[in-house]
Amino acid sequence: MSFKSLLASLLLVSAACAQLSGRVGPTTSLSSKQSTICNVLDYGGSIGSADIGPAIASAFTNCVLKHSGSTLYVPAGNYNMQTWVTLNGGSKWAFRLDGLITRASTAGGNMIAVENANDFEFYSANSAGGIQGLGYQCRNAGPRLIRIVTSNNWSIHDLILVDSPEFHLVIQQGSNGEVYNMAIRGANLGGSDGVDVWGSNYWIHDVEVTNRDECVTVKSPANNILVERIWCNQSGGSAIGSLSDGTAIQDVVYQNVYTNGGNQAFMIKSNLGSGYVRNVLFQNFISRGTAYGLDINQYWSSQTPGSGAGVQLSNITFKNWDGNVVDGVARPPIQLICADGAPCYDITLSNVNMWSQTNKAVVKCESAYGTGLSCLKSGSSHTSYAIVTQSATQPAGYTTPTTMSGDLASGFATNAAIPTPTIPTSFFPGLPQISPLAKNL
Helix, strand or coil, X not given: CCHHHHHXXXXXCCCCCCCCCCCCCCCCCCHXXXXXXXXXXXXXXXXXCCCCXXXXXXXXXXXXXXXCCEEEEECCCEEEECCCEEEECCEEEXXXXXXXXXXXXXXXXXXXXXECCEEEEEECCCCCCEEECCHXXXXXXXXXXXXXXXXXXXXXXXXXXXXXXXXXXXXXXXXXXXXXXXXXXXXXXXXXXXXXXXXXXXXXXXXXXXXXXXXXXXXXXXXXXXXXXXXXXXXXXXXXXXXXXXXXXXXXXXXXXXXXXXXXEEEEEEECECEEEEEEEEEEEEEEEEXXXXXXXXXCCCCCCCCCECCEEEEEEEEEEEEEECCECCCCCEEEECCCCCCEEEEEEXXXXXXXXXXXXXXXXXXXXXXXXXXXXXXXXXXXXXXXEEEECCCCCXXXXXXXXCCCCCCECCCCCCCCCCCCCCCECCECCCCCCHHHC
């Protein structure tokens, strides 16, 4: 990603809210990582292989680690994989995956894990490479597809991840990473997370996710995270959480997020616990036909309660939202249910226009202080109060949410193969992708 493109994106974010703390992505160009090409076909692999894993591991150990400025290359074609790989270390290298790898083992773990990398790029030059997990064959009992662990100054882009038995992409700690131009297709059930991220200084943009769990979700600990131009297309929806004891999240921006169907437009979820979430901006959200809309729930029943009195939420701003839920009485378009032991404060709603497809709705608040919603309380005492449920009327600024041409009418079945999609070129209505697809460069 060029510095010019990055700067243009950052200027879109409110100056009053922190975002990225510095540059993201590899520190050297992709061309500088092509002095040695470590082709898996030269290390025991073959197109149509029953197990490409050993060849990937060999190319990494015997070529990438011995040659700085190298690229591990999986050419276009179809490959099965039975042996998972952990690629540990390496600096100034790339992983070019132009082929499609299909899971052929039910072992747990991660099909491809990259650990402790620096100045690293994982991509598909033809924007068609990726992994087919065939999760319907071992649902919630097999591997995750890709995990990036404690790596710095890296990017992953132009990859397609399909039907993981577990999560699709996990970013565990590390810093200065960029995720973009990706299509993720999971099944219509929980445990199918799209992108889970925690760490420092990450930019995630231009990603489409279909599943029935996390779309793009920030977990703890995390700081300086910018998430934008996200298409949750029949997905569980994006979130912060689940949060429990020792939560530490701050300086996060989500903007230009489009959600078609699914569980929620956005959710902050916890059940008691301790720590904080602060300095967060959610702006320019569009959602259609979700179960919940704008949802803070600090008594989320799907989570085991933490030992603390509650995670402290403060300085949380929601700005420029337009969307509807399926039934606004059964599940409110806006609910702010904060922990009685740690009331949330400085919650601001500005131009938030959430409504119901039934034309009837309520809003709910509990132990929540701020402005922009009738059930929010004001003042500086921030004492707890019982849940308040109020009837709502259609906001004056509400308009029927726009659509995108690739909107799915429903999620994918849990007991059949999910087709491999192509990566779109727009992820939010009216906005192009920030970086062109690699195949168009």
